[in-house]
Amino acid sequence: MSEVRDKTLRAKAATRAMNRLTTEQKNEALLAMADALIARSASIIEANAIDLERGRANGTSASLLDRLALNGQRIEAIAEGLRQIVELDDPTGRIVEETTRPNGLHIRKISVPIGVVGIVYEARPNVTVDAAGLCLKTGNAVVLRGGSAALESNRRIVAVMHEALARTSLPPEALQLIESSDRSSVDEMLKLNGLLDVIIPRGGRSLIQNVVQNATVPVIETGEGICHTYLDDEADPAKAEPIVINAKVQRPSVCNSMETLLVHERYAGAHLADLAAKLRDLGVELRGCAKSRTLVPWMGEATEDDWRTEYNDLILSVKTVSGLDEALDHIREYGTLHSECIVTEHAGRAETFLQEVDAAAVYHNASTRFTDGFEFGYGAEIGISTQKLHARGPMGLPALTSTKYVVHGSGQIRG
Amino acid sequence: MSEVRDKTLRAKAATRAMNRLTTEQKNEALLAMADALIARSASIIEANAIDLERGRANGTSASLLDRLALNGQRIEAIAEGLRQIVELDDPTGRIVEETTRPNGLHIRKISVPIGVVGIVYEARPNVTVDAAGLCLKTGNAVVLRGGSAALESNRRIVAVMHEALARTSLPPEALQLIESSDRSSVDEMLKLNGLLDVIIPRGGRSLIQNVVQNATVPVIETGEGICHTYLDDEADPAKAEPIVINAKVQRPSVCNSMETLLVHERYAGAHLADLAAKLRDLGVELRGCAKSRTLVPWMGEATEDDWRTEYNDLILSVKTVSGLDEALDHIREYGTLHSECIVTEHAGRAETFLQEVDAAAVYHNASTRFTDGFEFGYGAEIGISTQKLHARGPMGLPALTSTKYVVHGSGQIRG
Known part of the structure; x- marks a missing residue:
């Protein structure tokens, strides 16, 4: 035997x-x-x-x-x-x-x-x-x-x-x-x-x-996380910036860290250059869509593969979108049903995001890094389920x- | 496509x-x-x-x-x-x-x-x-x-x-x-x-x-049911007989019907001949182990295959056992984790059976035919799960x- x-x-x-x-x-x-x-x-x-x-x-x-x-x-x-x-x-x-x-x-x-x-x-x-x-x-x-x-x-x-x-x-x-x-x-x-x-x-x-x-x-099934953070045009920069930095930099090797940043074009026009520079200073390599690169010319180019990659590293793909619908479409296409976040002061759009995004954990104005058994108060964790049967999330x-x-x-x- | x-x-x-x-x-x-x-x-x-x-x-x-x-x-x-x-x-x-x-x-x-x-x-x-x-x-x-x-x-x-x-x-x-x-x-x-x-x-x-x-x-996973009923030596014949007949005869084609009857040797000595005759009169074909056949000589012979077969038909395999332990061993070996029953007036043995038998539903003094969403009061049923993740039973x-x-x-x- x-x-x-x-x-x-x-x-x-x-x-x-x-x-x-x-x-x-x-x-x-x-x-x-x-x-x-x-x-x-x-x-x-x-x-x-x-x-x-x-x-x-x-x-x-x-x-x-x-x-x-x-x-x-x-x-x-x-x-x-x-x-x-x-x-x-x-x-x-x-x-x-x-x-x-x-x-x-x-x-x-x-x-x-x-x-x-x-x-x-x-x-x-x-x-x-x-x-x-x-x-x-x-x-x-x-x-x-x-x-x-x-x-x-x-x-x-x-x-x-x-x-x-x-x-x-x-x-x-x-x-x-x-x-x-x-x-x-x-x-x-x-x-x-x-x-x-x-x-x-x-x-x-x-x-x-x-x-x-x-x-x-x-x-x-546990673990794979291509997590997104969407900065709405009514995002508060005082919340958006620390959330983005935390989700990417605090522990990039884990599944609940952010891999793709989605930014409303108006928010991007006002804040992306500054945010990108801060991320670069923290050692993050940025790869952007064409629109993002017109705003931040030194950014690398994101390919289709980037949207599908869980870097687990200090790399971030960046997409500038026309609004919530495009952000939702992107997450529907490339997300892994793990953790997704919207940063906004607009309650209605936050509700739509939380309702429409199909993921184990959906966040309004908080870092995706919180998807964790200890952070949720369970005192232990055998893994983070990304399937829908039996158990979902931490x-x-x-x-x-x-x-x-x-x-x-x-x-x-x-x- | x-x-x-x-x-x-x-x-x-x-x-x-x-x-x-x-x-x-x-x-x-x-x-x-x-x-x-x-x-x-x-x-x-x-x-x-x-x-x-x-x-x-x-x-x-x-x-x-x-x-x-x-x-x-x-x-x-x-x-x-x-x-x-x-x-x-x-x-x-x-x-x-x-x-x-x-x-x-x-x-x-x-x-x-x-x-x-x-x-x-x-x-x-x-x-x-x-x-x-x-x-x-x-x-x-x-x-x-x-x-x-x-x-x-x-x-x-x-x-x-x-x-x-x-x-x-x-x-x-x-x-x-x-x-x-x-x-x-x-x-x-x-x-x-x-x-x-x-x-x-x-x-x-x-x-x-x-x-x-x-x-x-x-x-x-749903459905497969090789369900057993165990008649303990302290089974009340007034309960045992209707439970056995109901579990086998009322609707033999479904997964919660009984396929194998396990009988304590003392109960078998006193009651098996009578019970077997009643089942035969209801059209049930009986296939027994050697011990059962010494008590009911007209019974057919059960082979190893019989213990593993979900007849879904008016056929019943019968095994006479030395006691609860042998019944538990048999169910552990041949059961499909669906529905299992003990008939006894002995509270301690009932508790042991309910605790030890690994099945979606375990019964004391009731027919296994009750494993059903409507009978459990759920008002509907999408199936009976025989796995342990997500949902178990009706x-x-x-x-x-x-x-x-x-x-x-x-x-x-x-x-």
């Missing part, structure tokens, strides 16, 4: 015991995992050094090496993340609906764990702990398949968590790590209908698209639950 | 107008559709006659011809179904969550239409009206792809509904029927990511499995909605 099938079967077998755990037992297990990560941090850093060395030898970029690297402080932060999950309400076991039918049937719809959750992700070893904590807190078993660049780190981290779990009521087999770095191990996970209840991809576009295109198991713990109808009767039959 | 892509693009274009409709406008449109179906019933019956004639010429079974056949009374019932949908609450536009963050951001999570819903189904033309009504009431555009056996009926029905919609505020283009009876038209729908937001298959196992196995668009109108975060700020940026 393959590693993937074997470990997923073990995870599935563990769901029985997981279903019976109390919130306290799950919390104790998460705290034990956090303590063990701190206690064994030297060992984890040792394993991480092997990954880093191999990465350097393979010519891995400095920014990727930085994402991969662990030290005492980072392990403290990872353990602290688990402790924060402990503090969150347990979303399982809740009565979502309750009714007694005229025939006397008593029907309760109860929130339950999903079952076995598969997570496919890339190099950052903190995801290993974070995803494990979120899935186990919600009573799910979890099968992790991290990137090969972090394999030694992930192995050690999971071994440490397994040791910790062995001293708790939570079955260690509920946490599985696929160690095969072969791409076929991902392909196999994607087809495990009946064993895996859902797969959540976390990573870049190619990882996510591979999962979406090839999975027969249900998927929650996913907190409830996104890791399903429901079940529990029906009590006294001999009722259907007439 | 293919018919499928062209019509789906039109449906998507119509979602803008759909989003702006009030509940009253949607209800007026549904009532206009209902009135038109009645007014034009002669024309619909005429088209249906062509389908029936072709079906007879092709040697279609009498039961399939019956499902396909329309008459005045059936069209009245179909129109009445639309009027019932009008009476239901509109699940869109609801504030699901609302919060103001410490930084002043005002965040509302609002229920919205999903967008464009694809429905792939088989011969029954009533589904054409029912699915259209449910999708339009929830503000969605819908792309219908019915079976070729009902093509003339579906064409005429949709033409009548289009005429009716043209006199209302609801854009007729929100309702699309794929007329190509080529299997490739289904295959094309399954891959329309970005145009179709979800596909819901309604039909038999092979139709559903084709969709699940080949779709890259998100799917809500799906009423809320299953056809998504959510959207609408965020109002006053210039907030992320620190």
